[in-house]
Amino acid sequence: MWIKGDLHVHSRCCKDGSLPVAEIVERSREYCDFLAISGHCRYPEFFRAEQQYAEVLEARKKYDIPIFNTGEVEFPVPRHVIFITTPGNREFELLQALVPCFCRRNKVEGLGAAMEELAFVEKEWGDKVFMIFNHPNAPDVATEDLLAIARSPVFKVLACVDRRERRAPQTWDAGGAWDELLMRGHRISARCGSDFHRHFADGGDDQYPGEFVQDCLEVAENSYDEIFKAYVTGRFFCQAGNVLSSPVFTFSGENRLRIELNFQCEMERIDLISDGRIIESFNDLSEKFCVDIPVPKGRYYRVRGVGKMQKRKYEEGSFEPLFLLNPLYS
Ligand SMILES: [Zn+2]
Ligand SMILES: [Zn+2]
Incomplete structure (x- = not known):
């Protein structure tokens, strides 16, 4: 849970x-x-x-x-x-x-x-x-x-x-x-x-x-x-900003990565990061995001994402929703 x-x-x-x-x-x-x-x-x-x-x-x-x-x-x-x-x-x-x-x-x-x-x-x-x-x-x-x-x-x-x-x-x-x-x-x-x-x-x-x-x-x-x-x-x-719930982020095979995300807001971009650099970015995003992709051998993988700007709840202006998945280690 x-x-x-x-x-x-x-x-x-x-x-x-x-x-x-x-x-x-x-x-x-x-x-x-x-x-x-x-x-x-x-x-x-x-x-x-x-x-x-x-x-x-x-x-x-x-x-x-x-x-x-x-x-x-x-x-x-x-x-x-x-x-x-x-x-x-x-x-x-x-x-x-x-x-x-x-x-x-x-x-x-x-x-x-x-x-x-x-x-x-x-x-x-x-x-x-x-x-x-x-x-x-x-x-x-x-x-x-x-x-x-x-x-x-x-x-x-x-x-x-x-x-x-x-x-x-x-x-x-x-x-x-x-x-x-x-x-x-x-x-x-x-x-x-x-x-x-x-x-x-x-x-x-x-x-x-x-x-x-x-x-x-x-x-x-x-x-x-x-x-x-x-x-x-x-x-x-x-x-x-309550971007997502219950993500799946796992190795699905040798050097394969599975990411399944259900978003609760409109998304802008997702980055897959390994060894200190972005190895893949995803920009065309809908409510559901699902990839199962081959990845180069890396010591770790992490995912971050940002949503479209949203109005602040209690004051003027807007903020950028974001999330960070903690690393998987290969
Ligand atoms: Zn404090
Ligand atoms: Zn402090």
Whole structure:
């Protein structure tokens, strides 16, 4: 089955958030099957970790969907990362351990410190945790830094879209940093997050978790363990604007690739990318897209697509719907 969710969500427990955790869950339930609450970890004045955790525990009792407890950590290589673990694995202690020792805002800076942090997490939490590098374009992160960080098995996910339509070229572009990582054999996946702070309806400029961007995961059931597994193995795709559902993306034979997509909006272009470049583009698209094509031997294949410009829901102007299928490895 496919489920949708969002791992990048701020609540009132950090200074620039607005809603209690329960209300975020209530309002985003129609868009999300799971959530992570990830307040800015800027102690002590900016983030109330205990309150966030207490609200998450309460919300878990009230709502029957997985709600991860985490935080946006100030990583020594600028700027924000999120560590995800499941409730049974010292979820609260993880942030408590990291923030006092590795917060960039306390002058713990640079690649060396980042590697120390990742080594610490790996030693203490092993394969029970993974890290997302958020908005690699705010500020632009050096590809060499990402390549170094990717040597840690903890780093699994790189963000593409965060907060409204902020799209990271590092992740989106063919031949960008993400492709560099994939070409060097690092199995990193891409995700989109709402970076929800305050909704348009409440005077902010965000949409609810899942309302505009979605991570869509293929799971056996909607559980913490299955969600965790889908993220670390890349069994998911991400999108902005509800472009598609239930894609088929698989090897159909030796050096053959099958792609079957059902679109929910008018499409503009689809690119098949391998080894850092577009190997085929498709422009003449209808509601259904289906190809079974021979492909050259490559180390990985990924697919991205953009839809025709659409009107924004809450304000003037338009946006470009997009999706990214996570790589297949040959
Ligand atoms: Zn951030
Ligand atoms: Zn954020």
